[in-house]
Amino acid sequence: MNRAIVIGGGLHGLSTALHLARMPGWQVTVLERRHVGRHSSGVNAGGVRRLGRDLREIALSMVAWEMWSNISALVGDDCGFQPGGQVKVAENAAELGKLEARAAQVRALGWTHEEVVDQAEVRRLLPAIAPHVVGALVCHGDGSADPMRTVMAFRRAAQEAGATIIEGSGVTAIERSGAGTLRVVTEEGTHEAERVANCAGAWATRIARMAGEEIPCGVKASMMIVTERLPHFCTPTVGPTGRALSFKQTVAGTVVIGGGHQGLNDPERETSTVLFGNLAHAARIAAELFPCVKGARIMRTWTGTEARTPDEIPVIGESRTMPGLFHSFGYSGHGFQLSPAAGAAVAELIARGATNLPVAPFTQRRFDA
Amino acid sequence: MRVVVVGAGPAGVRAVEQLVRSGIEPVWIEEAPDGGGRIYQRPPAGFRRNHRAIYGADAKRARALHAALEALKPRADWRPDTLVWNIRPRERLLDTQTAGRRRATVEYDALILCTGAMDRILPIPGWTLPGVTTLGGAQIALKAQGVGIGARPVFIGTGPLLVLAALQYAKAGATPALVLDTTAFATKAMASAGLLWNLPTFVRGLRYTAALRLRGVPVVEDATPIAIEGEGRATALRWRDAGWREHVTPCDAVAMGWGLKPEAQLADLAGVPFRFDELGHNWIPEKDGAGRTPVPGVYLAGDGAGIGGAEVAELAGARAALALLEDHGLPSDMVLRAHLDGRLRTEARFRAALERAFPYPADLARRMDDATLLCRCEAITAGDLRSAARAGGSEVNRAKALSRIGMGRCQGRVCGPPAAEVLSEALGLPLEQVGRLRGQPPVKPIPLPGSA
Numbered sequence: 073m074n075r076a077i078v079i080g081g082g083l084h085g086l087s088t089a090l091h092l093a094r095m096p097g098w099q100v101t102v103l104e105r106r107h108v109g110r111h112s113s114g115v116n117a118g119g120v121r122r123l124g125r126d127l128r129e130i131a132l133s134m135v136a137w138e139m140w141s142n143i144s145a146l147v148g149d150d151c152g153f154q155p156g157g158q159v160k161v162a163e164n165a166a167e168l169g170k171l172e173a174r175a176a177q178v179r180a181l182g183w184t185h186e187e188v189v190d191q192a193e194v195r196r197l198l199p200a201i202a203p204h205v206v207g208a209l210v211c212h213g214d215g216s217a218d219p220m221r222t223v224m225a226f227r228r229a230a231q232e233a234g235a236t237i238i239e240g241s242g243v244t245a246i247e248r249s250g251a252g253t254l255r256v257v258t259e260e261g262t263h264e265a266e267r268v269a270n271c272a273g274a275w276a277t278r279i280a281r282m283a284g285e286e287i288p289c290g291v292k293a294s295m296m297i298v299t300e301r302l303p304h305f306c307t308p309t310v311g312p313t314g315r316a317l318s319f320k321q322t323v324a325g326t327v328v329i330g331g332g333h334q335g336l337n338d339p340e341r342e343t344s345t346v347l348f349g350n351l352a353h354a355a356r357i358a359a360e361l362f363p364c365v366k367g368a369r370i371m372r373t374w375t376g377t378e379a380r381t382p383d384e385i386p387v388i389g390e391s392r393t394m395p396g397l398f399h400s401f402g403y404s405g406h407g408f409q410l411s412p413a414a415g416a417a418v419a420e421l422i423a424r425g426a427t428n429l430p431v432a433p434f435t436q437r438r439f440d441a
Numbered sequence: 442m443r444v445v446v447v448g449a450g451p452a453g454v455r456a457v458e459q460l461v462r463s464g465i466e467p468v469w470i471e472e473a474p475d476g477g478g479r480i481y482q483r484p485p486a487g488f489r490r491n492h493r494a495i496y497g498a499d500a501k502r503a504r505a506l507h508a509a510l511e512a513l514k515p516r517a518d519w520r521p522d523t524l525v526w527n528i529r530p531r532e533r534l535l536d537t538q539t540a541g542r543r544r545a546t547v548e549y550d551a552l553i554l555c556t557g558a559m560d561r562i563l564p565i566p567g568w569t570l571p572g573v574t575t576l577g578g579a580q581i582a583l584k585a586q587g588v589g590i591g592a593r594p595v596f597i598g599t600g601p602l603l604v605l606a607a608l609q610y611a612k613a614g615a616t617p618a619l620v621l622d623t624t625a626f627a628t629k630a631m632a633s634a635g636l637l638w639n640l641p642t643f644v645r646g647l648r649y650t651a652a653l654r655l656r657g658v659p660v661v662e663d664a665t666p667i668a669i670e671g672e673g674r675a676t677a678l679r680w681r682d683a684g685w686r687e688h689v690t691p692c693d694a695v696a697m698g699w700g701l702k703p704e705a706q707l708a709d710l711a712g713v714p715f716r717f718d719e720l721g722h723n724w725i726p727e728k729d730g731a732g733r734t735p736v737p738g739v740y741l742a743g744d745g746a747g748i749g750g751a752e753v754a755e756l757a758g759a760r761a762a763l764a765l766l767e768d769h770g771l772p773s774d775m776v777l778r779a780h781l782d783g784r785l786r787t788e789a790r791f792r793a794a795l796e797r798a799f800p801y802p803a804d805l806a807r808r809m810d811d812a813t814l815l816c817r818c819e820a821i822t823a824g825d826l827r828s829a830a831r832a833g834g835s836e837v838n839r840a841k842a843l844s845r846i847g848m849g850r851c852q853g854r855v856c857g858p859p860a861a862e863v864l865s866e867a868l869g870l871p872l873e874q875v876g877r878l879r880g881q882p883p884v885k886p887i888p889l890p891g892s893a
Contacts, residue, residue, distance in 0.1 A: 107835070348890070368889055370888070371848075372848065372883075
């Protein structure tokens with residue numbers, strides 16, 4: 073039996089553990105410093121989005137979408153996935169031009185999931201949209217899921233597949249033993265394993281550093297607003313082209329507003345704080361795109377801490393200083409959708425040393441230049 | 442020095458009084474359209490009933506507090522109808538909203554929070570039916586608006602407010618159908634030695650019960666409410682007496698309340714640590730006897746810092762202001778300080794006895810039926826919360842993330858205490874280890890910014 077330790081009980085750690093535990097011959101243990109889904113995994117906007125992805129991410133995102141489309145088969149729960157579509161609206165002709173160029177670029181790579189629609193079609197998709205919107209880029213089949221429910225489904229599935237999840241266990245060191253295995257040291261004790269996955273999110277660079285590897289990566293704390301329940305007016309998840317916003321109405325009727333507006337971040341204390349000035353900006357954009365939310369009341373606001381790489385795509389690959397350690401972090405605020413596929417890729421890398429899944433662009437070598 | 446006082450109830454008024462005496466003109470923020478607090482809430486403009494009719498035995502205190510309030514308004518930067526919805530302790534800023542729309546930020550060097558309390562409830566089947574309200578809500582309807590919740594209301598709960606509210610309704614012309622006290626007379630009697638620390642208040646309580654019985658209002662003790670029944674609105678209370686016999690009492694409204702819980706969200710946002718108060722079964726912000734918190738510049742007074750009642754709130758408000766003045770090297774009344782310290786010590790003993798006399802019926806919460814609606818904002822049942830406990834909801838915030846309990850309009854202010862009891866029972870952990878819901882801004886729903 074081979075042993076693997078997964079550091080981090082977020083969605084990527086749990087997905088990696090799930091896929092690996094289902095492979096014959098692997099005994100998997102997840103070490104989570106606090107509890108599963110404590111940071112961005114449990115509190116993100118739940119966007120299941122291929123639309124507008126970095127070109128290097130599209131292939132993996134397509135694989136993930138296939139998995140999302142049948143997520144019950146993977147984890148035994150639908151994770152609250154609602155494929156209501158994702159729409160990026162153009163607020164003027166110049167933006168529409170940009171969206172057309174983008175669609176052409178994606179088509180040239182052989183993908184057909186992104187489609188430009190005209191004003192009439194936008195109105196049909198989004199009857200409540202502001203009249204100045206002239207068109208949009210649409211991805212049918214995208215949508216959103218319930219993040220905490222997703223975390224718990226992956227956790228349950230991983231455990232049923234035989235993985236052990238230890239909460240409240242923070243890693244303090246990683247070292248190589250005389251026998252060549254890796255030793256993961258926690259305050260409670262030491263775990264020995266043939267392979268280790270670093271899925272520690274905003275704290276993953278510290279784990280890399282324990283292995284003697286410097287990977288450039290910062291942190292972010294995207295803020296979210298949720299309003300009181302409103303009558304149903306919007307099915308897809310919506311964002312503008314020239315401004316930062318993500319906007320969706322949940323099944324319950326609440327409106328969740330996000331889009332990468334940043335709060336204060338304190339990785340040392342593992343906290344993040346809402347900055348209302350920045351939130352007000354997001355709220356204003358939301359009200360300009362959907363006039364019907366004007367005057368809606370904010371119920372709650374929150375942030376979640378997440379790693380952000382310089383080019384905002386993740387790091388997936390084996391450590392160059394400590395072979396046997398595999399990184400999977402830096403999803404930069406859009407890793408939720410990728411998690412089923414990324415976990416499968418990392419599990420294959422661990423088990424077989426290679427994967428056919430399209431994760432080659434995410435090697436940390438790209439920062440060498 | 443910029444001093445801000447939040448709240449213009451008994452504590453806030455007496456705090457501002459001491460500040461003004463020392464030449465400080467504080468920013469004085471009150472969420473309601475006028476001061477007085479909940480206990481001395483004033484009728485809307487145009488209402489003509491006098492203090493005696495509205496406040497009964499408390500008329501003298503109410504009149505004195507209102508007089509002080511009016512005298513102080515011009516000497517402070519008085520901002521009524523203003524909600525403090527966020528505190529940024531690092532920058533020492535308050536975010537406020539006036540009249541439901543106008544936003545402002547207010548700087549402070551020192552802050553006295555006198556944020557008061559709200560009713561503590563216990564969900565039973567039918568508690569969300571129209572016609573059901575809290576004891577405090579029923580009392581305010583009568584006091585401030587001159588309207589009753591019903592002609593034949595039932596009063597359920599425990600504590601001094603239970604018999605007082607029932608008697609006020611009886612005097613106002615209603616016919617209370619039942620006063621159901623979940624506490625046994627023996628429990629109250631055991632605590633009576635301690636209640637002597639405030640003899641007048643203690644005697645008043647006994648007098649109210651006697652007066653109710655004299656008016657023919659049935660008052661039952663050590664009884665258990667089972668369910669509020671009715672189609673579309675409350676029409677009866679099903680309950681069980683101490684001898685385990687079931688009864689159904691027809692009624693047209695229900696008021697319920699089991700003591701009060703501090704409204705301490707702002708103290709939380711200001712960074713004040715909390716401790717679990719075994720006696721009151723509440724989490725309360727930490728402060729010393731004078732109202733100083735571990736956060737420099739932040740002071741607490743009144744029920745928002747731990748339930749003490751209106752008399753204590755007045756003393757504590759003045760005391761916190763004196764502490765603030767002293768800490769900032771300003772002249773303060775030393776004689777008054779010594780007097781207040783003595784009074785507050787005595788009152789603390791009385792309060793401890795009161796909590797023993799009228800305990801929160803934790804057992805009823807812990808044994809709550811799975812089907813009972815616990816969180817009315819998000820429609821979460823006790824069973825849902827127990828499932829969340831099994832799924833890893835090892836403390837209240839975790840259980841919130843898993844079940845959505847406390848995520849709605851009230852932010853857990855209503856369902857928080859009973860939810861903690863249910864969770865504590867489900868996990869087999871003491872209440873203290875189950876924790877408390879972390880405060881999050883906005884403390885109450887506010888309109889989206891930029892949309893005013």
